[in-house]
Amino acid sequence: xxxxxxxxxxxxxxxxxxxxxxxxxxxxxxxxxxxxxxxxxxxxxxxxxxxxxxxxxxxxxxxxxxxxxxxxxxxxxxxxxxxxxxxxxxxxxxxxxxxxxxxxxxxxxxxxxxxxxxxxxxxxxxxxxxxxxxxxxxxxxxxxxxxxxxxxxxxxxxxxxxxxxxxxxxxxxxxxxxxxxxxxxxxxxxxxxxxxxxxxxxxxxxxxxxxxxxxxxxxxxxxxxxxxxxxxxxxxxxxxxxxxxxxxxxxxxxxxxxxxxxxxxxxxxxxxxxxxxxxxxxxxxxxxxxxxxxxxxxxxxxxxxxxxxxxxxxxxxxxxxxxxxxxxxxxxxxxxxxxxxxxxxxxxxxxxxxxxxxxxxxxxxxxxxxxxxxxxxxxxxxxxxxxxxxxxxxxxxxxxxxxxxxxxxxxxxxxxxxxxxxxxxxxxxxxxxxxxxxxxxxxxxxxxxxxxxxxxxxxxxxxxxxxxxxxxxxxxxxxxxxxxxxxxxxxxxxxxxxxxxxxxxxxxxxxxxxxxxxxxxxxxxxxxxxxxxxxxxxxxxxxxxxxxxxxxxxxxxxxxxxxxxxxxxxxxxxxxxxxxxxxxxxxxxxxxxxxxxxxxxxxxxxxxxxxxxxxxxxxxxxxxxxxxxxxxxxxxxxxxxxxxxxxxxxxxxxxxx
Amino acid sequence: xxxxxxxxxxxxxxxxxxxxxxxxxxxxxxxxxxxxxxxxxxxxxxxxxxxxxxxxxxxxxxxxxxxxxxxxxxxxxxxxxxxxxxxxxxxxxxxxxxxxxxxxxxxxxx
Numbered sequence: 001x002x003x004x005x006x007x008x009x010x011x012x013x014x015x016x017x018x019x020x021x022x023x024x025x026x027x028x029x030x031x032x033x034x035x036x037x038x039x040x041x042x043x044x045x046x047x048x049x050x051x052x053x054x055x056x057x058x059x060x061x062x063x064x065x066x067x068x069x070x071x072x073x074x075x076x077x078x079x080x081x082x083x084x085x086x087x088x089x090x091x092x093x094x095x096x097x098x099x100x101x102x103x104x105x106x107x108x109x110x111x112x113x114x115x116x117x118x119x120x121x122x123x124x125x126x127x128x129x130x131x132x133x134x135x136x137x138x139x140x141x142x143x144x145x146x147x148x149x150x151x152x153x154x155x156x157x158x159x160x161x162x163x164x165x166x167x168x169x170x171x172x173x174x175x176x177x178x179x180x181x182x183x184x185x186x187x188x189x190x191x192x193x194x195x196x197x198x199x200x201x202x203x204x205x206x207x208x209x210x211x212x213x214x215x216x217x218x219x220x221x222x223x224x225x226x227x228x229x230x231x232x233x234x235x236x237x238x239x240x241x242x243x244x245x246x247x248x249x250x251x252x253x254x255x256x257x258x259x260x261x262x263x264x265x266x267x268x269x270x271x272x273x274x275x276x277x278x279x280x281x282x283x284x285x286x287x288x289x290x291x292x293x294x295x296x297x298x299x300x301x302x303x304x305x306x307x308x309x310x311x312x313x314x315x316x317x318x319x320x321x322x323x324x325x326x327x328x329x330x331x332x333x334x335x336x337x338x339x340x341x342x343x344x345x346x347x348x349x350x351x352x353x354x355x356x357x358x359x360x361x362x363x364x365x366x367x368x369x370x371x372x373x374x375x376x377x378x379x380x381x382x383x384x385x386x387x388x389x390x391x392x393x394x395x396x397x398x399x400x401x402x403x404x405x406x407x408x409x410x411x412x413x414x415x416x417x418x419x420x421x422x423x424x425x426x427x428x429x430x431x432x433x434x435x436x437x438x439x440x441x442x443x444x445x446x447x448x449x450x451x452x453x454x455x456x457x458x459x460x461x462x463x464x465x466x467x468x469x470x471x472x473x474x475x476x477x478x479x480x481x482x483x484x485x486x487x488x489x490x491x492x493x494x495x496x497x498x499x500x501x502x503x504x505x506x507x508x509x510x511x512x513x514x515x516x517x518x519x520x521x522x523x524x525x526x527x528x529x530x531x532x533x534x535x536x537x538x539x540x541x542x543x544x545x546x547x548x549x550x551x552x553x554x555x556x557x558x559x560x561x562x563x564x565x566x567x568x569x570x571x572x573x574x575x576x577x578x579x580x581x582x583x584x585x586x587x588x589x590x591x592x593x594x595x596x597x598x599x600x601x602x603x604x605x606x607x608x609x610x611x612x613x614x615x616x617x618x619x620x621x622x623x624x625x626x627x628x629x630x631x632x633x634x635x636x637x638x639x640x641x642x643x644x645x646x647x648x649x650x651x652x653x654x655x656x657x
Numbered sequence: 658x659x660x661x662x663x664x665x666x667x668x669x670x671x672x673x674x675x676x677x678x679x680x681x682x683x684x685x686x687x688x689x690x691x692x693x694x695x696x697x698x699x700x701x702x703x704x705x706x707x708x709x710x711x712x713x714x715x716x717x718x719x720x721x722x723x724x725x726x727x728x729x730x731x732x733x734x735x736x737x738x739x740x741x742x743x744x745x746x747x748x749x750x751x752x753x754x755x756x757x758x759x760x761x762x763x764x765x766x767x
Contacts, residue, residue, distance in 0.1 A: 057744045070729060084758070086746065086755065088751035094730050096729065097728065106730075
């Protein structure tokens with residue numbers, strides 16, 4: 001193909017032409033002696049497009065890179081009236097229009113030269129479309145990031161206020177059962193308004209990728225078939241819904257509720273884009289994303305297997321200007337009040353938070369295609385037993401406290417803390433409160449009976465709720481920790497999901513959600529970490545240790561029985577770390593129980609101890625008042641007394657369900 | 658400012674060519690297109706010249722006109738005379754050269 005560039009190819013007869021170029025470019029007398037073949041090589045191989053244009057603006061020469069940029073052969077370029085390139089300063093930018101309508105942004109630099117003894121201009125052109133697109137993407141993602149931060153900040157503060165509003169409204173309604181019906185109605189309306197505000201903040205958090213997701217390993221086929229049935233029924237007769245779902249789709253690990261919401265949001269947009277009816281296609285397929293495919297999704301998608309879910313409509317489409325803004329919260333083209341401007345924001349936030357990518361292609365009057373790329377789940381990462389369908393929660397009675405259950409509430413916002421404390425007290429819990437982590441820790445040291453720490457994530461001072469929880473659990477390993485936050489910040493969410501072992505209650509939370517979550521956590525422990533945990537029972541009276549053993553078994557704990565001081569010490573020395581606590585009778589046959597208490601404290605300073613005694617007078621209580629994590633259990637005691645005592649020292653026992 | 662000579666030149670131009678048709682081909686709303694358009698209007702204002710007929714053609718909206726005229730880059734200013742049109746490519750910020758191209762002599766830099 002080089003043979004076409006005749007101006008540089010021919011023999012010595014034409015050589016003056018090219019020497020002239022060299023002269024004009026270097027402008028020195030002592031330029032190196034370059035032969036024509038080398039100049040030709042340099043120009044032909046130059047990555048920049050080079051064209052020579054005469055004084056009338058007619059192209060005289062074009063190199064291969066210029067052919068590439070113009071999308072035309074040099075034969076067709078030579079002789080065409082492109083025009084004289086005028087550049088003020090070093091360079092300027094022009095747009096090159098290729099045959100077929102594609103456009104390239106190019107930087108152009110021009111030097112004056114002589115070609116065939118006549119003045120001419122040599123223009124070098126550099127394709128900057130890729131750089132432009134990259135800059136545009138960076139600018140766009142920086143903008144989305146900034147909008148996201150702003151959104152998350154507003155939603156966070158709003159959720160704190162809503163917690164107070166909703167909580168107090170609920171409380172007022174509970175107290176106004178016999179009140180004036182118009183007062184009740186007013187309270188109900190206020191509650192509804194506040195709940196709608198809570199829905200709004202939740203959507204904002206979804207956009208800002210701060211909504212805590214509950215990813216589950218799901219088979220997308222099931223979910224998509226359900227969705228296509230639903231869409232068929234709900235979109236109306238004018239919309240023809242087609243499902244085109246590949247079999248054997250890879251499993252994905254996403255929050256199914258959010259995925260359904262995303263598809264529904266896309267379908268609603270599609271419907272609104274087709275007021276006169278049309279076709280909606282829901283497609284799903286497996287794709288292996290490799291480097292080469294990056295262009296399909298703006299180059300921000302990770303390599304590897306993905307499930308791509310497409311929602312395609314035959315509607316009115318969007319202009320490039322609209323496309324540029326569609327993911328922004330509150331951006332809507334539905335000016336008649338149908339849209340909230342939060343539908344695509346949810347899709348964007350959810351998909352990005354799930355490690356995927358959204359691509360959107362649309363042309364006015366040609367319809368819109370939205371593709372959601374979700375990474376396929378690695379089979380080894382999650383056992384299939386964790387695969388679940390979304391559960392419907394049945395309404396239930398509010399679960400209340402068992403006697404003596406104690407909770408520490410840590411929250412710096414006075415209103416939120418007051419509401420939380422009064423709600424928990426209303427449920428029957430004993431409640432301690434603190435406004436910061438340092439106070440909380442000192443309360444935890446002082447009160448070993450605290451069963452649950454309910455803390456805000458954001459706390460004043462150096463320690464946040466997560467670190468407070470970690471530190472508290474290192475003091476009381478059996479302490480349950482429930483964290484509340486107006487959004488799941490980075491401390492809890494990694495790669496879009498909650499850290500293992502972190503229990504979260506989102507703000508704003510309702511009275512019933514608080515009740516349910518606290519109860520669930522307090523009840524969950526036996527099934528998990530304390531299941532089968534051993535408690536040392538030091539008791540010489542067989543009937544009594546049989547009763548204690550039975551009770552412990554009912555609560556999921558096993559008893560390790562010792563009949564006297566010597567046996568007890570031997571067991572503690574053998575496997576003290578395996579014991580979650582000790583129940584010690586004060587009157588033992590060989591040595592007094594209080595000596596055993598001292599011995600246990602020497603060997604295991606933190607082991608919870610219940611000292612059972614038939615004569616818990618002031619003297620006995622005084623003797624043990626300074627011993628931490630010790631409860632005195634007065635004989636006779638019943639199951640409930642024992643349970644309370646166990647919980648009092650931080651051994652979590654509750655009836656196995 | 659253009660010198661008096663340039664005004665004279667313009668008057669002569671006006672007399673000899675009844676109307677100078679300047680077609681500016683641009684592409685959408687890009688920065689380069691807007692700059693070229695602005696520069697052309699500035700030039701006309703500078704010369705206080707009513708004899709130019711300026712046509713702005715957006716090749717995105719009227720691709721067929723660009724095709725007919727053989728426009729392969731934008732912005733392009735095409736000066737339509739009888740016979741072959743003369744063209745310049747760029748955003749027209751080098752005003753002195755643009756005036757020279759249009760056959761308008763300037764005594765100093767505009």
